[in-house]
Amino acid sequence: MQNCALILIDVQKAFNEPDWGQRNNHNAETNISDLLAFWRKKQGTVIHVHHSSKMQKSRFHPSQIGHEPKSQARPVPDEVVFKKLVNSAFIGTELERYLRDNKIEKLTIVGLTTDHCVSTTVRMASNFGFEVTLVSDATATFNKKLNGVDYTAQQIHLVHLASLNNEFCTLATTSDILASG
Template sequence: MGISKINEPAALILIDIQKGFDNIEYWGGERNNLNAEENASQILNLWRENKLPVFHVQHCSSNPNSLLNENNVGNEIKELVKPIDGEVIIRKNVNSAFIGTNLKEQLDSANIKTLVILGLTTDHCVSTTTRMAGNFGYETFVISDATATFNKKGLDGQNFSAELMHETALASLNEEFATVITTDFLKQNII
């Protein structure tokens, strides 16, 4: 892939790895990449060991009926990637972690130019945040096997599988807004 080392300091952006996404039926009935959270946890541990900046993004839906509303247990960040002292939590209520938050200001004040993005869901908040990161000029990497999504219904009622949604979202991001890599590639070549 021609990537050697990430420019330090590289920030890890963990998007919406929340308990509400465990209810697969609520989100469409099918999910891909069931190991995404485990891979995210491995990457988070690598970042912590190397004392690199970590930003947890938490979706706080303004819809009181949403599993991701702050009054629902589904809003909680999953135990595998639970923030520890000193790690920033960015709370958002739209798809992009940059809208209505101070994420960009925090990144810029820390002189962070490179982002590694992972989380849920590939075609919504991961994609929207990645597109904005690319447009803002950050060198951006998305970890394909540390992201996941759900199936979607098409306009004519056809079912688009979770894997298809995931793969097309990543294809749309790769080499336009970000470089898409795997957890193993990250561990072997970047840190």
């Protein structure tokens, strides 16, 4: 735990809105909560990353209820929170500097959504030389449509996990992490 951090990405109320579409992995927040409790018990480093839009009407604008963290992932006072404007938790934030200053080399990443901010952050973290574990059952996404073809949230989720595995990260489950420690 000494050189490792748990990073929670965009576990925010905005993703509760039904217009996102069908979602996979409805247990993601429970798994995130379990991992967060485990990390806190071990007194490990916990980092929250929240999407914070500049557009007033965005559900992720700080004035909107959607900007708030979900109940399963509320930061406590000694946990760092970074606000981001784009998909990557590294762009426009001090996340990389914080990790380097605190000699954190290993990242365990969870959050929403698999194919957007989670994937982008995992790729960048790996490119920066961090050892990344992505907890596959502590992330989720929504269905997509392209050229008249519907892709389920589970299909989108699995394709993104497959594209990240081994090249950018190691995949684990919540039970893998909890059993390790």
